[in-house]
Amino acid sequence: MKNRGxxxxxxxYGKRSSTTPGFTxxxxxxxxxxxxxxxxxxxxxxxxxxxLARTSEEYTKAMNFARMKLEEIISQQxxxxxxxxxxxxxxxxxQVSMKKMxxxxxxxxxxxxxxxELFQVKVDILWKSGSKERSATIESYKVNKPGExxxxx
Numbered sequence: 001m002k003n004r005g006x007x008x009x010x011x012x013y014g015k016r017s018s019t020t021p022g023f024t025x026x027x028x029x030x031x032x033x034x035x036x037x038x039x040x041x042x043x044x045x046x047x048x049x050x051x052l053a054r055t056s057e058e059y060t061k062a063m064n065f066a067r068m069k070l071e072e073i074i075s076q077q078x079x080x081x082x083x084x085x086x087x088x089x090x091x092x093x094x095q096v097s098m099k100k101m102x103x104x105x106x107x108x109x110x111x112x113x114x115x116x117e118l119f120q121v122k123v124d125i126l127w128k129s130g131s132k133e134r135s136a137t138i139e140s141y142k143v144n145k146p147g148e149x150x151x152x153x
Contacts, residue, residue: 062134069096070123081119084096092126093127094125096124099122100117116146119143120141121141121142122137122138122139123139
């Protein structure tokens, strides 16, 4: 009878040892839960990166449109105070404001006229990104010599 127990133990029957290789059900469930949480975090990071890349592309496009419009305005010989607006395409639109700046605090009743006029040129680009309205602004200054138009006429 002693031999029979030994033979059964060798072929896998009988009392099991506590060092049997393999995973328990609880270890498998915990491993799958950790894997699921890790994959969820990785997928969210990936989608967040794509969203940021799209936003960055939109801002880059807006700044390029703003620079183009600013160069167009600055290249004009004479500009006047006021605002203007328009569209580039279905997504992007622009607004330009030109404001005359005082160079010197001169009294109104003085006959002194400054040799140049300084204008602040501000270009705003607006676009819709998803459910949000986004904007980018670029600003510069333009100097006009008063009387240039009078000499050319």
